[in-house]
Amino acid sequence: MKKSKLLMIIGSLLLLGLFVFPLWNITLEAPQYPIPLGMDIHINKFSDTHEFDVKNINLMNHYVGMQYIPETIPEFKLFPWAIIIMVVLGVTIGFFGNYKLFLVWLIVMSVLGVVGMYDFYLWEYDYGHNLNPKAIMKFTNPDGSAMGFQPPLFGTKHILNFTAHSYPRLGAFMLFIGMSLTFLAYFKGLKESKQ
Amino acid sequence: MKSIFKSALLAIVAVSFLTSCNNSSKKSGALTSNAAERVYVAPGEHDEFYAFVSGGFSGQLSVYGLPSGRLFKVIPVFSVDAEKAYGFNEETKPMLNTSFGFVPWDDSHHPDISQTAGELDGRWVFINGNNTPRIAKIDLTTFETTEIIEIPNSAGNHSSSYVTENTEYVVAGTRFAVPVPQRDMPISEYKGNFKGALTFLKxxxxxxxxxxxxxxxxxxxxxDKAHPGRGDSHGWFFFTTYNSEEANSLLEVNASQNDKDFIAAVNWKVIEEYVNNGGGTKMPANYAHNVYDENTHSATSTMMKEVLTINPSDVPGAIYFLPTPKSPHGCDVSPTGEYIVGSGKLSADVTVHSFTKMIKAIKEKKFDGDAYGIPILNYEAILAGSVKSGGLGPLHTEFDGKGNAYTTFFISSEVVKWKLGTWEVIDRKPTYYSVGHLMIPGGNSRKPEGKYLLAMNKITKDRYLPTGPEVTQSAQLYDITGEKMELLLDFPTIGEPHYAAGISADIIKKNSKKLYKLEENKHPYVAKSEAEAKVVRKGNEVHISMTMIRSHFAPDNIEGIKVGDKVFFHVTNLEQDYDVPHGVSMIGANTSELLIMPGQTETFIWEPKQVGVWPFYCTDFCSALHQEMQGYVRVSAKGSKVPITFTLDGDAVDAE
Known part of the structure; x- marks a missing residue:
């Protein structure tokens, strides 16, 4: 088998890691939490970093009027299908397709990724800003507007007594490496076609 | 001039450098004493050892860290504890049930940690109640008392609660001989009629x-005291006796007449086999067996009606008496199991018997008569040696695992270090004052950790700031890593500290539970969510299944309670976070608060006596909104028609 095809197939299959490993993680540090609270985001669920963390994040957040993190969200139904379809397409293209299709696959996957991140941002924004008007503690920014508690999309941010960290996890790294391999596959294919 | 000044400075620096080197290379000495440093555990750091120190006449068991001497917890065992609602809430009241009914107090003495293959395994710690004879077991994952068993035919349960090498048995020997079974008889007929029960609990x-x-x-x-054999002597248990005179009055004189009393050597393996083959006599009895269930968060008390008794003369070869001078108190066995140390408390010397010689003497039948059919071994034939201590009033001995033994002397108020085998005294250090027991972590197992020695004193007098006629109880920590012992620390204890059991913190702390899982809560009145909260009337009994979570109760407004009702508050802590207990108390309730751990349910009873609107609140500062964690109960007159309602923020809590 040509190297380009092999890379395309392996690259696509790496996406399956998302079904095993978390995509993203949000960790909250505070003086009272020597063991920080954490939530892992998978493509199909939220989960505790340590048992009961999500419950305790909800408990903390209710003081400032944030909504509870839902048991599930509609995206958890869509994302797995999107990934499965992309894996099947990627492997099929890898076996039978033209190398140019590799690039098409990568572009589609990238668009899906950006859409996913944007969706995540929207949810985070709503989560951090759509506060209960009867919130126990109301904080304002220096300009007088209501303070939001949106966790960072990527990076570290101080929110009141918490330091919030938001970073990718193994699933995301596998996705990233997989996509890089398909890009490599495209170049390899290009080279092979010129020989 | 300048250069002279310079070289003089250099010389001073050099000299001070040399002397400081010299100083730091010395391990001890008054000038270099760094005792404070050696017991200092920096903020946020953990101690190296747990010490479980008996609470004596408080009836409890205290948990300290060593070397810091910091108190972490007082575990309620035999006495009620209003702070933790032990013996006050409905769930733990059965723990203090006995054949005499509810007994709210006892005198706790000798904690001992469970062992596997002669080494501490840190699963449970056992402790005896002396007054109303009982043995308790504390679970070291929760640090809670989970079982108490009453000992029938016993009184003054003092030679307890020591465990065998694999925790096959925990023993409970009686200090006071009593009629067995109990009956109305003249006290003067004690001699020959009273019995001393040695009880083995599987x-x-x-x-x-x-x-x-x-x-x-x-x-x-x-x-009086006991310890198990270990290694080669595993299978034997040794009990000191006094009052072999069998006096029944003025014992301080009449029980001090015989030059020698005995250490009873009991081969429990032989008796076990006898029992397994159907031996022994079943005797009617009445004793309580109380068990706390971690899932229902409740205790049950069962009255047991029978006990299997053994007549020593029916099992020849199982029990021997080892003559031991001067009313021996402590009975301690060396890590190898070879030496049995008996401390004649009215003597200057410590008597050490040899297990090997004991076995040989038994084989060769070197007996000096018998007592009630139990052979008395020849003293010279079994004696390994005796420690000419120069002190007075030896009580207890522990071992460091390096061939040394340490004995406390009550009368001369000191700890004496001596060598096993040569019996020579190596060191002695005063205690402040009149030391009773001592403890080396693992010091009564096959594998002592000979780093620290804890001496527990009976008298403190001027050692601390005075607090009126009753002054603090105290323990003292010595470093025993060197040839000489070094006193590092005095610290107050709850009273009075008898024995203690120490263990490496690493063995226990990894198993310590952080919370109880709500999903595993099987309490009959648990409410696992606010939606499950409810108030149910059954005649004049009202059962409130209430929840608590930061920072409110559900329900927090209850109406329809009447004067004369018996109101049960069954309160569940819905938290599932480490160290977030909530408390609850009701104005005028004739009981204690409840202190409820995450995932736990506890119950108190309130019998309202006056109409009105009565508040209840959270007693443990739980959150920033702790002060807001409160509620009201409306109490109407007897015969009132106010219906039962229960709400949170105006909504019925069970309507969600």
Missing amino acids: VDPEDGKMNISFQILMPGFDY
């Missing part, structure tokens, strides 16, 4: 459940 290797396996009805001496 411990289930899986869940630690205790059951009385058998009771040996020994002659009516006082059985």
Whole structure:
């Protein structure tokens, strides 16, 4: 088998890691939490970093009027299908397709990724800003507007007594490496076609 | 001039450098004493050892860290504790049930940690109640008392609660001989008629459940202290006796007449086999067996009606008496199991018997008569040696695992270090004052950790700031890593500290539970969510299944309660976070608060006596909104028609 095809197939299959490993993680540090609270985001669920963390994040957040993190969200139904379809397409293209299709696959996957991140941002924004008007503690920014508690999309941010960290996890790294391999596959294919 | 000044400075620096080197290379000495540093555990750091120190006449068991001497917890065992609602809430009241009814107090003495293959395994710690004879088991995952068993035919349960090498048994020897079975008889007929029961409780290797396996009805001496054999002597248990005179009055004189009393050597393996073959006599009895269930968060008390008794003369070869001078108190066995140390408390010397010689003497039948059919071994034939201590009033001995033994002397108020085998005294250090027990972590196992020695004193006098006629109880920590002992620290204890058991913190802390899982809560009145909260009337009993979570109760407004009702508050802590207990208390309730751990349910009873609107609140500062964690109960007159309602923020809590 040509190297380009092999890379395309392996690259696509790496996406399956998302079904095993978390995509993203949000960790909250505070003086009272020597063991920080954490939530892992998978493509199909939220989960505790340590048992009961999500419950305790909800408990903390209710003081400032944030909504509870839902048991599930509609995206958890869509994302797995999107990934499965992309894996099947990627492997099929890898076996039978033209190398140019590799690039098409990568572009589609990238668009899906950006859409996913944007969706995540929207949810985070709503989560951090759509506060209960009867919130126990109301904080304002220096300009007088209501303070939001949106966790960072990527990076570290101080929110009141918490330091919030938001970073990718193994699933995301596998996705990233997989996509890089398909890009490599495209170049390899290009080279092979010129020989 | 300048250069002279310079070289002088250099010389001073050099000299001070040299002397400081010299100083730091010395391990001890008054000038270099760094005792404070050696017991200092920096903020946020953990101690190296747990010390479980008996609470004596408080009836409890205290948990300290060593070397810091900091108190972490007082575990309620035999006495009620309003702070933790132990013996006050409905769930733990059965723990203090006995054949005499509810007994709210006892005198706790000798904690001992469970062992596997002669080494501490840190699963449970056992402790005896002396006054109303009982043995308790504390689970070291929760640090809670989970089982108490009453000992029938016993009184002054003092030679307890020591475990065998694999925690096969925990023993409970009686200090006071009594009529068995109890009956109305003249006290003066004590001699020859009273019995001293040595009780062996089997411990289930899986869940630690205790059951009385058998009771040996020994002659009516006082059985004072005990320790198990280990290594080669595994299978034997040794009990000191005094009052072999069998006096029944003015014992301080009349029980001090014999030059020698005995150490009773009991081969429990032989008796176990006898029992397994159907030996022993079943005797009617009445004793309580109380078990706390971690899932229902409730205790049950069962009255047991029978006990298996053993007449020593029916099992020849199982029990021997080892003559030991001067009313021996402590009975301690060296890590190898070879030496049995008996401390004649009215003597200057410590008597050491040899297990090997004991076995040989038994084989060669070197007996000096018998007592009630139990052979008395020849003293010279079994004696390994005696420690000419120069002190007075030896009580207890522990070992460091490096061939040394340490004995406390009550009368001369000191700890004496001596060498096993040569019996020479190596060091002695004063205690402040009149030391009783001592403890080296693992010091009564096959593998002592000879780093620290804890001496527990009976008298403190001027050692601390005075607090009126009753002054603090105290323990003292010595470093025993060097040839000489070094006193590092005095610290106050709850009173009075008898024995203690120490263990490496690493063995226990990894198993310590952080919370109870709500999903595993099987309490009959649990409310696992606010939606499950409810108030149910059954005649004049009202059962409130209430929840608590930061920072409110559900329900927090209750109406329809009437004067004369018996109101049960069954309160569940819905938290599932480490160290977020909530408390609850009701104005005028004739009981204590409840202190409820995450995932736990507890119950208190309130019998309102006056109409009105009465508040209740959270007693443990739980959150920033702790002060807001409160509620009201409306109490109407007897016969009132106000219906039961229960709400949170105006909504019925169970309507969600």
